[in-house]
Amino acid sequence: MTAEIVRTIPGAQKRTNDPEGMRKKVLDVAEASFQEKGYHGSSLGDLMAAAGVSGGALHHHFPTKKALGLAVIDERVAEAVAKTWIGPVLAAASARDGVRLVFEAAADELEKQGFVRGCPLNNLAHELSLADPDFRAALARIFRAWREAIAEKVRADQQNGGEKGIDPERFAALVIATYSGAMSMAKTAQEATVLRQCLAALPVSGQPAA
Amino acid sequence: MTAEIVRTIPGAQKRTNDPEGMRKKVLDVAEASFQEKGYHGSSLGDLMAAAGVSGGALHHHFPTKKALGLAVIDERVAEAVAKTWIGPVLAAASARDGVRLVFEAAADELEKQGFVRGCPLNNLAHELSLADPDFRAALARIFRAWREAIAEKVRADQQNGGEKGIDPERFAALVIATYSGAMSMAKTAQEATVLRQCLAALPVSGQPAA
DNA sequence: GACAAAACAGGACAACCGGTCTGTTTATAA
DNA sequence: TTATAAACAGACCGGTTGTCCTGTTTTGTC
The missing domain is CATH 1.10.357.10 (Tetracycline Repressor, domain 2)
Known part of the structure; x- marks a missing residue:
């Protein structure tokens, strides 16, 4: 056990310029869009554009649109x-x-x-x-x-x-x-x-x- | 003015085997589908199949989906x-x-x-x-x-x-x-x-x- | 019967949607 | 440093949607 003491908490990663995570941003945009345009009326493309998030990022946090809706x-x-x-x-x-x-x-x-x-x-x-x-x-x-x-x-x-x-x-x-x-x-x-x-x-x- | 007296009312045509019109059938199906699956959740393809109506017929009575919704x-x-x-x-x-x-x-x-x-x-x-x-x-x-x-x-x-x-x-x-x-x-x-x-x-x- | 207009039939098309896939970057741990 | 996995980026695809377009049949008028 010559290793140093861990100085960061595992599982609590932070992005460089995104201290609160991109997941929160997506939820913010989705919450607002779902209320104004509805679930079916809100396309993932619209949400991606509004949140400034790429398709890969969105799919990483929410595998399906239903998962995003439930969240x-x-x-x-x-x-x-x-x-x-x-x-x-x-x-x-x-x-x-x-x-x-x-x-x-x-x-x-x-x-x-x-x-x-x-x-x-x-x-x-x-x-x-x-x-x-x-x-x-x-x-x-x-x-x-x-x-x-x-x-x-x-x-x-x-x-x-x-x-x-x-x-x-x-x-x-x-x-x-x-x-x-x-x-x-x-x-x-x-x-x-x-x-x-x-x-x-x-x-x-x-x-x-x- | 040697013409005969008109014996049919213009604009009140009836189909051979469709005495009440195909328009009513479409409205019946659309009314039920809109309530169960919503407006956006009801595709014109589904409505056409459920009503037994071709795309041309539907488009004839309702030029757009919005027109059908308003009706x-x-x-x-x-x-x-x-x-x-x-x-x-x-x-x-x-x-x-x-x-x-x-x-x-x-x-x-x-x-x-x-x-x-x-x-x-x-x-x-x-x-x-x-x-x-x-x-x-x-x-x-x-x-x-x-x-x-x-x-x-x-x-x-x-x-x-x-x-x-x-x-x-x-x-x-x-x-x-x-x-x-x-x-x-x-x-x-x-x-x-x-x-x-x-x-x-x-x-x-x-x-x-x- | 001749003609015109409405009432249909059915295919085609462009746009869009949601999901998947393959890379690239970044952070963590050894 | 190096290995590893999470966090992203962005292109891609099959399926669906609403609409339009071209024929064909039926209906009403002269």
């Missing part, structure tokens, strides 16, 4: 739902408050951008759920985690004496369905007002009346 | 929404009753089939809204007609002394968004229970509580 779903879409929905709801004073905050934040964001791309999860769910069982399973997992997080928040509120008289599972289903459908309508109409209308009609405001 | 949206999807939603709601005793009936009918149908294809309008809306302005406009028209029909039913109920305390526009937005989102979740989970959960959480039952 986007598992790593990016799931993270987006966790960041924009699950986190804020769990951090809010109550489930109802959290839902209202997220709806308002989403509407504000859409109006600020002036362009509605839709919900990443729903966009891919519609296109890929019936096309491939693996895609469907990956998307269903995200929906389930989303629902369970909201339902669990309601149960926690109820143990603290709040949110009486509502069914956790039903509330979670209603909230997610309404949000998804409202984003679908907003995307088609290219207008965010329907999101605020749905929020006002939901039983999360002062007067739950529709 | 499916304008003639079939709009009609489907009118038949399964607008009609039953207008015929019901009240808007709330109508919504509940349609939700239950949809859930029954899904459970009977054992397979969830999703809402035709939403499926195409997600795939085509951002892809083409003409598609988006056609789909937005259907959404708008859907919303206005439900809102108008609520207003009619209110003039008859019912459905007090609810905003017609908000109610319509909530109902359609919830239905669309619930169908999206049902499609991804391949299960119809979420539809019944959303119905129970909607303010159309005896106890509107979520």
